[in-house]
Amino acid sequence: MESAWKSSLKWITDYAGRENLWMIEVFFVVLATLIAAFVASRFVAKLNEKAKLTKNLWDDALVESVARPVKWYIWVMGLTYAATIVGQVSDSILFNSIPTIRHIGGIIIVTWFINGFISRSEKNLSSGEYLRKPMDKTTALALGKLLRISVIITAILIVLQSLGYSVSGVLAFGGIGGIAVGFAAKDLLANFFGGLMVYLDRPFSVGDWVRSPDKNIEGTVEEIGWRLTRIRTFDKRPLYVPNSTFTQISVENPSRMTNRRIYETVGIRYDDAAKMADIVAKVKEMLLAHPEIDTNNTLIVNFNGFASSSLDFFVYAFTKTTNWIEFHEIKQDVLLKIINIIEGEGAECAFPTSTLHVAEPLKINMQAESN
Numbered sequence: 016m017e018s019a020w021k022s023s024l025k026w027i028t029d030y031a032g033r034e035n036l037w038m039i040e041v042f043f044v045v046l047a048t049l050i051a052a053f054v055a056s057r058f059v060a061k062l063n064e065k066a067k068l069t070k071n072l073w074d075d076a077l078v079e080s081v082a083r084p085v086k087w088y089i090w091v092m093g094l095t096y097a098a099t100i101v102g103q104v105s106d107s108i109l110f111n112s113i114p115t116i117r118h119i120g121g122i123i124i125v126t127w128f129i130n131g132f133i134s135r136s137e138k139n140l141s142s143g144e145y146l147r148k149p150m151d152k153t154t155a156l157a158l159g160k161l162l163r164i165s166v167i168i169t170a171i172l173i174v175l176q177s178l179g180y181s182v183s184g185v186l187a188f189g190g191i192g193g194i195a196v197g198f199a200a201k202d203l204l205a206n207f208f209g210g211l212m213v214y215l216d217r218p219f220s221v222g223d224w225v226r227s228p229d230k231n232i233e234g235t236v237e238e239i240g241w242r243l244t245r246i247r248t249f250d251k252r253p254l255y256v257p258n259s260t261f262t263q264i265s266v267e268n269p270s271r272m273t274n275r276r277i278y279e280t281v282g283i284r285y286d287d288a289a290k291m292a293d294i295v296a297k298v299k300e301m302l303l304a305h306p307e308i309d310t311n312n313t314l315i316v317n318f319n320g321f322a323s324s325s326l327d328f329f330v331y332a333f334t335k336t337t338n339w340i341e342f343h344e345i346k347q348d349v350l351l352k353i354i355n356i357i358e359g360e361g362a363e364c365a366f367p368t369s370t371l372h373v374a375e376p377l378k379i380n381m382q383a384e385s386n
Contacts, residue, residue: 048093
């Protein structure tokens with residue numbers, strides 16, 4: 016076998032000439048690179064099929080993120096090696112930078128892979144498909160961004176070091192320049208740290224309904240960025256709020272309420288005063304028996320006051336659901352039942368009326384009328 020390989024190599028050398036042997040080497044290097052990239056692609060595809068059979072967030076993220084970078088890494092290594100072969104027979108100074116290009120290309124591809132792995136892990140950590148108790152989406156997003164920024168900064172410093180720059184000098188320059196940038200971009204930094212406080216304190220998350228009594232802000236949080244938070248208002252308009260705003264205002268988060276409250280005042284006629292006690296008792300009994308009313312919370316039904324045209328009692332209770340649509344269905348059912356109780360007792364709901372009292376009977380002058 017060895018003799019056959021040597022005779023084949025001798026034949027190729029004699030046929031092409033020793034001065035052109037580098038072309039054959041380049042051809043075989045490119046061919047080997049093509050075959051290696053194809054094999055790696057097929058291997059990763061098989062791994063991906065195996066990974067889909069299990070619900071492990073780490074191996075799924077690893078296989079998905081490595082698919083494209085590994086092919087590019089093989090091509091960069093193969094082509095730069097082929098370029099090195101060409102550089103041995105060429106006088107061009109461009110080929111002297113091939114090792115540096117190979118090194119920088121490897122750093123960029125590895126950075127691409129790591130960032131892809133972080134992004135896919137972030138998505139899997141906040142998905143109920145992989146975890147029984149998924150991580151909060153806002154927390155996963157914040158951790159993912161911090162890790163990606165750290166990886167990118169580290170990669171930039173390594174590339175600068177590879178190009179011959181002193182990393183310590185770059186860091187020193189960055190410290191001095193950071194002071195000037197800080198004064199010039201104080202609003203940008205305020206928004207950055209405002210976003211960081213939102214990530215750390217977590218007053219709201221992506222998908223929460225928020226509103227502020229201090230500003231005209233109300234809607235559903237769609238994205239929390241490092242500078243802006245995008246809120247979709249209820250009329251479907253996007254509202255972009257600088258993150259520094261949230262360090263200066265109060266923010267309500269109705270999405271985190273435990274219950275929704277029913278608080279209504281109902282009035283009956285003064286003529287039905289004798290029926291008030293029975294009405295109040297039956298309304299309270301109805302609420303205690305209602306399957307959607309949370310009886311573990313405060314529940315009050317009491318005669319409340321003498322209004323100008325009615326005797327008022329108030330209803331104070333909490334529903335079990337926090338869903339806005341379901342709440343209104345329950346509230347409607349409760350109010351209709353209250354009307355039925357009032358009418359069942361022979362009473363009526365009051366409405367504004369006026370009674371005119373005349374001190375003396377009217378006297379009609381018949382003679383003046385006849386004239």
